[in-house]
Amino acid sequence: MGVDGSAGSARAEVLRRIRAANGGAADGVAARVAWEGVTREYRRSGTRVRELMLELLEDRLRDYDATVVRTAGGDVARSVARMLAERGVTRMVVPVGLRAEWLPSGFEFVVDEGLSAGELNGFDGVMTGATLAIAETGTVVLQNVAGQGRRAVTLVPDYHLCLVRLDDVVETVPEAMARLQGTAELATTFVSGPSATADIEMTRIKGVHGPRFLDVILID
Amino acid sequence: MSGVGLDPRTAPTFPMAAKTMLGDTQLRKNVRHATDVIQAKRARVVAEMPDWQQLREAGKQIRQHTMEHLDFYLEEFEANCTRAGGVVHWARDAEEARRIIVGLVKASGSDEVIKIKSMTTEEIQLNSALEAAGIHPFETDLAELIIQLGEDRPSHIVVPALHKNRQQIREIFQKKMNLPELGERPQDLADAARMFLREKFLRVKTGVSGANFLIAETGGVCVVESEGNGRMCLTLPETLITVAGIDKVVPRFQDLEVLLQLLPRSATGERMNPYNSIWTGVNAADGPRTFHVVLMDNARTEILADEEGRQTLNCIRCAACQNACPVYRQTGGHAYGSVYAGPIGAILTPQLQEMKHAQSLPYASSLCGACYEVCPVKINIPEVLIHLRNKVVKQNTAGVAGFFDVEASAMKAMAMIFRSERRFRAAQRLGRVAEGPLVHKDGRGEGWIGWLPGMLGGWTQVRDLQEMPKETFRDWWEKRAANGR
Numbered sequence: 001m002g003v004d005g006s007a008g009s010a011r012a013e014v015l016r017r018i019r020a021a022n023g024g025a026a027d028g029v030a031a032r033v034a035w036e037g038v039t040r041e042y043r044r045s046g047t048r049v050r051e052l053m054l055e056l057l058e059d060r061l062r063d064y065d066a067t068v069v070r071t072a073g074g075d076v077a078r079s080v081a082r083m084l085a086e087r088g089v090t091r092m093v094v095p096v097g098l099r100a101e102w103l104p105s106g107f108e109f110v111v112d113e114g115l116s117a118g119e120l121n122g123f124d125g126v127m128t129g130a131t132l133a134i135a136e137t138g139t140v141v142l143q144n145v146a147g148q149g150r151r152a153v154t155l156v157p158d159y160h161l162c163l164v165r166l167d168d169v170v171e172t173v174p175e176a177m178a179r180l181q182g183t184a185e186l187a188t189t190f191v192s193g194p195s196a197t198a199d200i201e202m203t204r205i206k207g208v209h210g211p212r213f214l215d216v217i218l219i220d
Numbered sequence: 221m222s223g224v225g226l227d228p229r230t231a232p233t234f235p236m237a238a239k240t241m242l243g244d245t246q247l248r249k250n251v252r253h254a255t256d257v258i259q260a261k262r263a264r265v266v267a268e269m270p271d272w273q274q275l276r277e278a279g280k281q282i283r284q285h286t287m288e289h290l291d292f293y294l295e296e297f298e299a300n301c302t303r304a305g306g307v308v309h310w311a312r313d314a315e316e317a318r319r320i321i322v323g324l325v326k327a328s329g330s331d332e333v334i335k336i337k338s339m340t341t342e343e344i345q346l347n348s349a350l351e352a353a354g355i356h357p358f359e360t361d362l363a364e365l366i367i368q369l370g371e372d373r374p375s376h377i378v379v380p381a382l383h384k385n386r387q388q389i390r391e392i393f394q395k396k397m398n399l400p401e402l403g404e405r406p407q408d409l410a411d412a413a414r415m416f417l418r419e420k421f422l423r424v425k426t427g428v429s430g431a432n433f434l435i436a437e438t439g440g441v442c443v444v445e446s447e448g449n450g451r452m453c454l455t456l457p458e459t460l461i462t463v464a465g466i467d468k469v470v471p472r473f474q475d476l477e478v479l480l481q482l483l484p485r486s487a488t489g490e491r492m493n494p495y496n497s498i499w500t501g502v503n504a505a506d507g508p509r510t511f512h513v514v515l516m517d518n519a520r521t522e523i524l525a526d527e528e529g530r531q532t533l534n535c536i537r538c539a540a541c542q543n544a545c546p547v548y549r550q551t552g553g554h555a556y557g558s559v560y561a562g563p564i565g566a567i568l569t570p571q572l573q574e575m576k577h578a579q580s581l582p583y584a585s586s587l588c589g590a591c592y593e594v595c596p597v598k599i600n601i602p603e604v605l606i607h608l609r610n611k612v613v614k615q616n617t618a619g620v621a622g623f624f625d626v627e628a629s630a631m632k633a634m635a636m637i638f639r640s641e642r643r644f645r646a647a648q649r650l651g652r653v654a655e656g657p658l659v660h661k662d663g664r665g666e667g668w669i670g671w672l673p674g675m676l677g678g679w680t681q682v683r684d685l686q687e688m689p690k691e692t693f694r695d696w697w698e699k700r701a702a703n704g705r
Contacts, residue, residue, distance in 0.1 A: 020521075021524040040274075041274040041277070150505060155451045188496075188498040194494070198446070201253065205406050208362060209448035210448025
């Protein structure tokens with residue numbers, strides 16, 4: 001597969017060394033069976049009732065300074081308008097396929113149809129949906145689908161407003177991975193709070209290169 | 221120090237380097253503060269998890285299982301990644317990996333690359349190879365940027381600049397970014413880095429990354445980070461080159477449910493790090509147009525072949541062992557003379573390099589077991605340390621050279637003395653007489669020896685030895701019996 005002539009032999013040599021170390025070539029069927037035998041006694045699903053799980057999510061998001069509100073399905077645009085006004089942003093980029101009824105009037109929404117990174121850099125913020133959210137870790141998961149868009153779109157602007165449907169909230173990481181299994185090949189980004197670093201004297205600083213501000217609207 | 225990589229072939233031995241580091245009180249203060257903070261955070265978020273031990277056990281089993289079927293999973297990863305539009309390369313060693321990467325960067329038409337923090341690229345000293353080829357690498361992780369601009373070397377696997385405090389970082393940024401007015405709050409420094417790098421993110425067309433996990437089932441690659449610099453390098457360039465050790469593969473997408481719980485809590489004490497990116501090959505509408513993965517052996521198969529050492533390959537590079545290690549906390553990372561420092565470095569480096577270049581590292585531990593206790597995939601580091609110490613001794617006492625090995629002869633003489641009570645008592649008497657001229661009294665009248673001659677000097681290099689008691693226990697016991705009490 002490699003670009004130069006010796007690459008094929010490197011492949012053969014590395015595989016030969018592995019097989020020598022393991023006393024023979026691995027068998028795919030045996031590997032499948034052995035994988036099934038891995039002991040998984042950790043929690044595979046959450047135990048909280050729905051309301052407590054949602055409170056946990058809100059708590060974990062706020063722990064990383066996100067503003068979180070809950071809103072009824074019909075009131076999304078009004079909540080968005082309030083949130084954008086509070087952050088003082090006006091010019092937003094949105095991915096293709098974001099639901100039109102979620103967009104309030106009075107703000108500029110530009111649909112990303114292949115904007116350059118430089119152009120994305122000129123927006124106040126970005127607004128997207130999400131594939132799911134994980135309560136226990138305070139994480140929203142985005143994939144490259146309608147309403148969530150390219151990875152660059154949620155990365156370059158300084159503010160990210162994320163809309164999550166309550167039906168898409170799970171409690172634990174294993175539940176999230178199980179839901180994502182069917183679309184595992186899509187570009188996927190887990191976002192837990194705004195961009196942060198602790199590289200200077202272990203002081204947590206928000207916003208190094210990604211968005212410095214993350215807000216979440218939970219839609220009932 | 222400037223620009224020179226940490227290389228066990230040229231670095232001083234651990235005890236020599238450690239002695240120098242022990243004299244640097246600022247460094248020790250910085251390291252102690254940073255490791256205290258991470259350990260406290262880690263302890264708090266691990267305590268939140270009622271199933272932490274079950275997760276560790278599953279993590280261990282997944283990693284062990286992967287190593288047992290490594291050839292199968294690598295071929296599966298290769299097939300799936302290729303089908304998704306990625307190009308997979310194989311490298312037998314660091315030299316071959318460097319040659320492939322330099323060639324790919326040149327083919328991308330760029331003479332600059334933006335880089336995500338990657339221990340693998342440190343291991344193969346990629347930056348100097350790129351520079352030698354006329355390609356300028358920009359480190360984009362804040363800590364790596366500090367190291368690069370300060371012409372320093374990393375001292376920790378996760379927070380490589382933890383040995384620098386904010387004043388030291390400010391000085392580097394003021395000079396190298398030409399910002400004389402720069403403040404010294406961490407926020408000021410992070411803002412300066414954001415300004416400095418944003419232009420590069422938007423301009424440079426080629427990115428280089430490592431990988432936290434390669435997913436055999438899907439051909440996907442996962443990178444875990446905090447700052448967003450990783451996402452910038454992974455998504456904005458036209459060409460992305462990812463280099464990963466062959467040990468980074470995991471069987472199935474589902475296995476991330478374990479590893480993505482263990483890694484962030486162990487590494488930075490967070491429930492989840494701010495960003496995880498998973499991508500599979502190329503997608504015309506999202507991210508780079510060209511994607512390469514370099515799968516590198518570089519002595520990993522030798523570790524795999526060693527029955528007792530192979531658990532070293534289970535490491536997911538969280539550095540929890542480093543933070544917990546009393547030896548690392550006193551000496552800092554540079555003393556290890558290797559990019560992998562701390563307990564994991566003490567077992568990984570001697571196995572990745574020819575053992576003779578890192579003989580002192582298996583001894584850079586008190587065997588207290590703290591590293592084993594915090595390891596999220598239960599690598600028994602003390603067990604491997606002892607295994608490697610045995611190897612060192614065997615190497616040094618083998619063949620003709622072993623016949624002249626001073627330490628081995630001394631040990632044989634000791635064994636001879638310990639086997640006979642008469643010889644043991646004679647040695648004790650001799651010792652008390654011999655130590656006389658070396659003993660000095662402290663304020664409380666206790667005798668100490670600060671210097672021992674010849675080979676014994678190793679002991680007193682970094683600590684004092686208490687003088688022998690005037691009377692042995694046996695003498696006292698016998699006297700007591702004779703007095704009839």
